[in-house]
Amino acid sequence: MTGARSERWTPVLFLAPAVVALLAIGLYPLLLALTTSFRTYLVAKPNLPKDFVGFANYAAVLGDPTFWQALGRTFLFLLVVLPIELAVGLAIALLLHQPGLSLLRALLRLSLVIPLATTFAVVGLIGRLMFNDQFGVVNHLLGIVGIAPVQWLGQPTTAFLAVALMDIWQWTPFVALVLLAGLTMVPAEIEEAAKLDAGGAWAILRHIQLPFLLPGITAVLILRTADILKLFDLIFVMTRGGPGSATELIAVYIQRIGFRVFDQGIASAQAILLLIVTIVLSRLYIRLVYREVA
Amino acid sequence: MSRGARLLRAAAILALTLFCLFPFYWMVATSLKTTAEALASPPTLWPHAPTLEHYRVALIDKGVGPSLVNSLIVAVGTTGLALALGLPAAYAIARYEFRLKRDLWFWFISHRMLSPICVALPFFLIARSLGLIDTHLVLILLYLTFNLPVVIWICADQFRSVPVELDEAAVIDGLGRFGIFWRIAIPLAAPGIVVSAIFSFIFSWNELLFALILTRAGTRTAPVAATTFMSGYELPWGEIMATGTLIVLPVTVFALLVSRHLVRGLTMGAVK
Structure with a gap:
C-alpha cells in the first residue's frame, strides 16, 4: 500500500514550496500588519515603547476626516473613469468585432497593447509632460480649437481630471479586449440571424450580445475597483497626491502616513481596513466571474 | 455597408489608434529632441534635429x-x-x-x-x-x-x-x-x-x-x-x-x- 500512500503525498510535495513561500511573504506580513495595527509604532522614534493600544488606532482612523476624504476621492475617481472606460472600451470592441477593414482593425488591435504595457510610473511621467501648462501638448491642442491654456496640474479639479485621463488612456484598452473576448463568444449564426431579422445595431447589442458581455463587464467592474484601490505609481509620479491632497487616493494616502509621517500603527490599521475591502472584492470576483469553475 | 458608413468606421478606428499611440509617441519624440526644442512653446510635433544625447546623459551620467x-x-x-x-x-x-x-x-x-x-x-x-x-x-x-x-x-x-x-x-x-x-x-x-x-x-x-x-x-x-x-x-x-x-x-x-x-x-x- 506504499504506492497509494505516496500517491496521496505527491500533491503535498508539489504544492509545499509555493504555499510556504506565499505564507511567508504574503500572509505573514499581513498578520504582522494586523498586530502592528493594535500598537503605537512611530518609526521616527524607535526608543518609544510600542504599547498595545487595542482598537485606538482603528478609532483614530475611522474618526479621521482625511481618511474618509481619501476613500471618498478614490470612489469619485472610480465613478469618473469607469463609465468612460466602459463606453469607449465597448465602442472599440464593437469596431474590432465587425468584419471588414481587417488591416485597420489589426493595427488598432496591436495599438491597444501599448498603453497596457507602459510602466505605470512612466505613464505618470508622460502625463506630467503632456499636461505641463507652458509647453504641454494638451494645452497646445486646446489652443488650436481656441481654448485658453489651463494650469492642469496646478489646480485641484483639473489635476484630478488629468490623472483620470491618463488612467483612461492606460486602461480603456484592457476593457476593450475583455469585451471583445465576450463578443467573440456570441455564436455567429445567432448574430447573422438577428441581422437578417432587420434588427438594428442597438437591438442586436441589447438582446443578442449583452448576455455574452455581462461576465466580462462584471470582471472589469471588480478588477478596476481593486486596481484603483491599489493605484499608486501613476499618482505618485504625476502629482504626489497634490495640489494639496486633490489627487491623493487611498493607497497614496496610506503610503504617506506610513513612510512620510512614519506612523506605522495608524497606517497598518488603514491597510487592514483596505485589506477587508480587498477580501470582499475577491469573494465577489470568484463568486460572480468564476461561476462555471466554482 | 454603405460607403459613408465604411469611411466613418475607418476614421473612428484610426482616431482610436492615434489615441492609443500618441502619448507613447510623444515620449519617444521628446526623448529625441534637443533640450531647447523639448521645452519649446508651441511644441514641435516631431524632433527637427533628432539627437541621442539625452540617452547618453541618462544612461551614463x-x-x-x-x-x-x-x-x-x-x-x-x-x-x-x-x-x-x-x-x-x-x-x-x-x-x-x-x-x-x-x-x-x-x-x-x-x-x-x-x-x-x-x-x-x-x-x-x-x-x-x-x-x-x-x-x-x-x-x-x-x-x-x-x-x-x-x-x-x-x-x-x-x-x-x-x-x-x-x-x-x-x-x-x-x-x-x-x-x-x-x-x-x-x-x-x-x-x-x-x-x-x-x-x-x-x-x-x-x-x-x-x-x-x-x-x-x-x-x-x-x-x-x-x-x-x-x-x-x-x-x-x-x-x-x-x-x-x-x-x-x-x-x-x-x-x-x-x-x-x-x-x-x-x-x-x-x-x-
Whole structure:
C-alpha cells in the first residue's frame, strides 16, 4: 500500500514550496500588519515603547476626516473613469468585432497593447509632460480649437481630471479586449440571424450580445475597483497626491502616513481596513466571474 | 455597408489608434529632441534635429544604466523563482484531487486584488530587522506575491491540456511522478510556461511601490530612478523621456509577443 500512500503525498510535495513561500511573504506580513495595527509604532522614534493600544488606532482612523476624504476621492475617481472606460472600451470592441477593414482593425488591435504595457510610473511621467501648462501638448491642442491654456496640474479639479485621463488612456484598452473576448463568444449564426431579422445595431447589442458581455463587464467592474484601490505609481509620479491632497487616493494616502509621517500603527490599521475591502472584492470576483469553475 | 458608413468606421478606428499611440509617441519624440526644442512653446510635433544625447546623459551620467541592470536582475531572479516554485504547484492543481483544493486555488487568485501597500508596510519592518533593505533579494522575494499566482494560474491551465494518457505511458516506461512532471509535462506545457514567464517579467519590471520603499542607491530599479528626476524647478525633460523610453521599450516588445494572452493574464484567467 506504499504506492497509494505516496500517491496521496505527491500533491503535498508539489504544492509545499509555493504555499510556504506565499505564507511567508504574503500572509505573514499581513498578520504582522494586523498586530502592528493594535500598537503605537512611530518609526521616527524607535526608543518609544510600542504599547498595545487595542482598537485606538482603528478609532483614530475611522474618526479621521482625511481618511474618509481619501476613500471618498478614490470612489469619485472610480465613478469618473469607469463609465468612460466602459463606453469607449465597448465602442472599440464593437469596431474590432465587425468584419471588414481587417488591416485597420489589426493595427488598432496591436495599438491597444501599448498603453497596457507602459510602466505605470512612466505613464505618470508622460502625463506630467503632456499636461505641463507652458509647453504641454494638451494645452497646445486646446489652443488650436481656441481654448485658453489651463494650469492642469496646478489646480485641484483639473489635476484630478488629468490623472483620470491618463488612467483612461492606460486602461480603456484592457476593457476593450475583455469585451471583445465576450463578443467573440456570441455564436455567429445567432448574430447573422438577428441581422437578417432587420434588427438594428442597438437591438442586436441589447438582446443578442449583452448576455455574452455581462461576465466580462462584471470582471472589469471588480478588477478596476481593486486596481484603483491599489493605484499608486501613476499618482505618485504625476502629482504626489497634490495640489494639496486633490489627487491623493487611498493607497497614496496610506503610503504617506506610513513612510512620510512614519506612523506605522495608524497606517497598518488603514491597510487592514483596505485589506477587508480587498477580501470582499475577491469573494465577489470568484463568486460572480468564476461561476462555471466554482 | 454603405460607403459613408465604411469611411466613418475607418476614421473612428484610426482616431482610436492615434489615441492609443500618441502619448507613447510623444515620449519617444521628446526623448529625441534637443533640450531647447523639448521645452519649446508651441511644441514641435516631431524632433527637427533628432539627437541621442539625452540617452547618453541618462544612461551614463544619471545612473539609469545601472538601474536598468538592477531591474533586469530582479525581474529575471523573481521570474526564475516563481517558475521553480509555481510549476510543481500548478502541476499538482491540474493533475490531483485533494481536500481544500478549491480554497487553495481561490487563495492564489485573491492575491490579484491585494493592494501592495498592505504588504509594503509590514515588509519594510521585516526587511529592516533582517538587514535586507537595498538588496536585490528582498524585491525578488516580494514580487512573488503577484508573480507566483499568475504563474500557477496560467501553467495549471496549460498542464490540464496535456493528455493524461501520456502520463500512463510514461509510468509503463518506468518514470516516477517527478520524472513525468519533469520529462513529459514541462516540455509539453512550454508555450504556457513561456507566456507566464513573460507576464512575471513584465509585472516585476514595471513595479514601483515596493522598489521605492525597499531600495536605496545601491539596488535602485529603473522606475525608481525615473522618479528621482522629478525634483527641482528645471526638469530635464529630454533625459526623463529617454529614461521612460528605455524602461518601456523592452516590455512593449514582450507584451506584443503575448498580446493574445494579455487579457488572460490580467484577469487571472477569468476571461480568455
